[in-house]
Amino acid sequence: MALGRVLSGLGPSNLAALGLGHRVEALAYTVCEGFGAAASTIVGQWLGAGYEKEARHAAAHAAKFTAWVMVPLSVVMVLFPVPIVSVFTSDPVTVAASASYLRIIGFLAPAMGVEHVMDGALIGAGDTLPSLIWGLLLCLARLAAAIWLSGRFGVAGVWWAISLSTAVKAVLKSWAFQKSRLPLLAQRRQ
Incomplete structure (x- = not known):
């Protein structure tokens, strides 16, 4: 909701652009969630x-494979955002903002795959606290970054805050899995 406030303050079409971007991104999200469950x-x-x-x-x-699976979608989002969002709206301002969202998010879409796989891996290991902590902290950081970056780059700053926070979550959750004591394994050994 707070991110919606930031976007609304930058123009009425930006919240609609986020919604359209999320609809397109839902395909990638669903694929990533599937790989996370498999992991x-x-x-x-x-x-x-x-x-x-x-x-x-x-x-x-699984993380590497998922990142590679996301590359074709990433390429489509970066190269063809206008035709994609034009399916949903003809408003030129919303199309432009949505296309900007897809281009920026598309650059780091493979990181979303890594993040979801590492969430799944931590769940499978019985170590869910790192996902909770990093997820909460980086969602708060995403909001702060969106506010700061929007002051410098407008709505593109919000898109970059979303995208970069996803990439940072991927790195931190990968690190958390590498450092995990793997509670499920410890339980088995008792």
Whole structure:
């Protein structure tokens, strides 16, 4: 809601642009969630069998694979945003703002895949606190960055805040999984 306030203050079409961007991005989000669920399952299975190395390898492999799966969608979002959003609206201001959103988000769409896979891997390991902490902190940081960047770059600053916070979450959640004590494995050993 706070992000919506920032966007509304930058012009009435920007909130609509975010909504349209989210509709297009929903395809990528759904794919990423599927890979996250798969990572949760495979990490949990490996750890349940007592294989830490294999669980960590499976998570890393799933993250890389998901990032690569996101590349074609990323390319489409960056190169063809106007035809995509024109399916939903003919308002030129909303089209321009939505196209800007898709171009910027598209650059870091593979990071969304890594973030979701690492969320799943942490869930599969029974270590959900890092996802909660990093998710909350970076959502707050996203808002602060959106306010700051919008003052310098307008609505594109908000889009960059969203995109960059996703990339940072991907890095931090990957790090959290690498450093995790893997509680599911510890339970098995008791």
